[in-house]
Amino acid sequence: MNDNLNMKITETRNPASEELDTKSTSEIIKLINEEDATVAHSVAETIPEITGLVEAIVPRMRKGGRIIYVGAGTSGRLGIIDAVECVPTFSLEPGRVVGILAGGEDAMFRAKEGIEDSQAKGKEAIKEHNVNELDTVIGIAASGSTPYVIGAVKTARKLGALTGAVVCNYNSELAENVDHKIRAVVGPEVLTGSTRLKAGTAQKMILNTISTTVMIRLGKVYNNLMVDLKATNAKLRERARGIVTEITGIDNKEADEILKAADYQVKEAIIMIKRGCDLAEAKNLLDESQGDLRSIIG
Incomplete structure (x- = not known):
């Protein structure tokens, strides 16, 4: 390995996986599993940094801001996955959590590695999304050195946006150019440099934690129930029914x-039952409480 690669722990060789290609199938799988088991501990060490970022995001989201993930390759794809899943899970309006992937939508399914080498293209992407001071732009890069992502967060910061970074190296240019740096240092990969492994797992855990905690703080969860889900298929309608019966005590038929009367909006249905009101009044109560179900029904 040359000196440049040795500066990045994500690119160093893992002593535990020496002679990897000579091991049996079960030995390889066991080794991968053992290395994966260390990831949660590395993520746990970032809890204070995640907390700070989430607490800064919430007031911006209340005012209409967005969470915008930016990444290349695996990192960018993970951002898109998290963004897409926020819509059905929390009935979030499309566009409130956004994933920007170097190379665009096509790069989700086919690698376009060269695009990530341009800070200018990252800058362009931020400007195309009309980023402003209410937005939060989170750069995701295991190495912390991806030019596209660095260009994006630098530009976002100049435009007044809150910025964050999710990286897997101790020292990185990306982390040094944001307001909130989250460093989950998972160590060398089983397959040297393949950061879709432990680093990717850590990144997904962190993004899940950020978005889920933000949505809880925004009142999109009651107790530990998904009261803002979008019931768009049979499975989700069944889940919606279960949530309503759990909170209100009524039977499945009712x-x-x-x-149905509430257009399968779970919060509204619960308020209609608990407060004995119609759908219009339930919506008014939610508007007045900024969507906080607990303040309405206790």
Whole structure:
């Protein structure tokens, strides 16, 4: 390995996986599993930094801001996955959590590695998304040195946006150019440099934690129930019914009737039952409470 690669722990060789190609199938799988088991501990060490970022995001989201993930390759794809899943899970309006991937949508399915080498293209992407001071731009890069992502966060910061970074190296240019740096140092990969392994797992855990905690703080969860889900298929309608019966104590048949009357909006259905009101009044109560169900029904 040359000196440049040795500066990045994500590019160094893992002593535990020496002679990897000579091991049996079960030995390889066991080794990968053992290395994966260390990831949660590395993520746990970033809890204070994640907390600071989440607490800074929430007031911006309340005012209409967005979370914008920016990454290349695996990192960028993970950002898109998290962004897409926020819509059905929390009935979030499309565009409130966004994933920007170097190379665009096509790069989700086919690698376009060269695009990530340009800071200018990262800058362009931020400007195309009309980033402003209410937005939060989170750069994701295991190495912390991806030019595209660095260009994006630098530009976002100049535009007044809150910025964060999710990296897997101790020292990185990306982390030094944001307001909130989250460093989950998972160590060398089983397959040298393949950061879709432990680093990718750590990144997904962190993004899940950020978005889920933000949504909880925004009132999109009651107790530990997904009261803002978008019931768009049979499985989710069944889950919606279960949530309504759990919170209100009514039976399945009545829950189905109320949910239909509420256009399968779970919060509204629960308020209609608990407060004995119609859908319009339930919506007014939610508007007044900024979507906080607990403040309405206790």
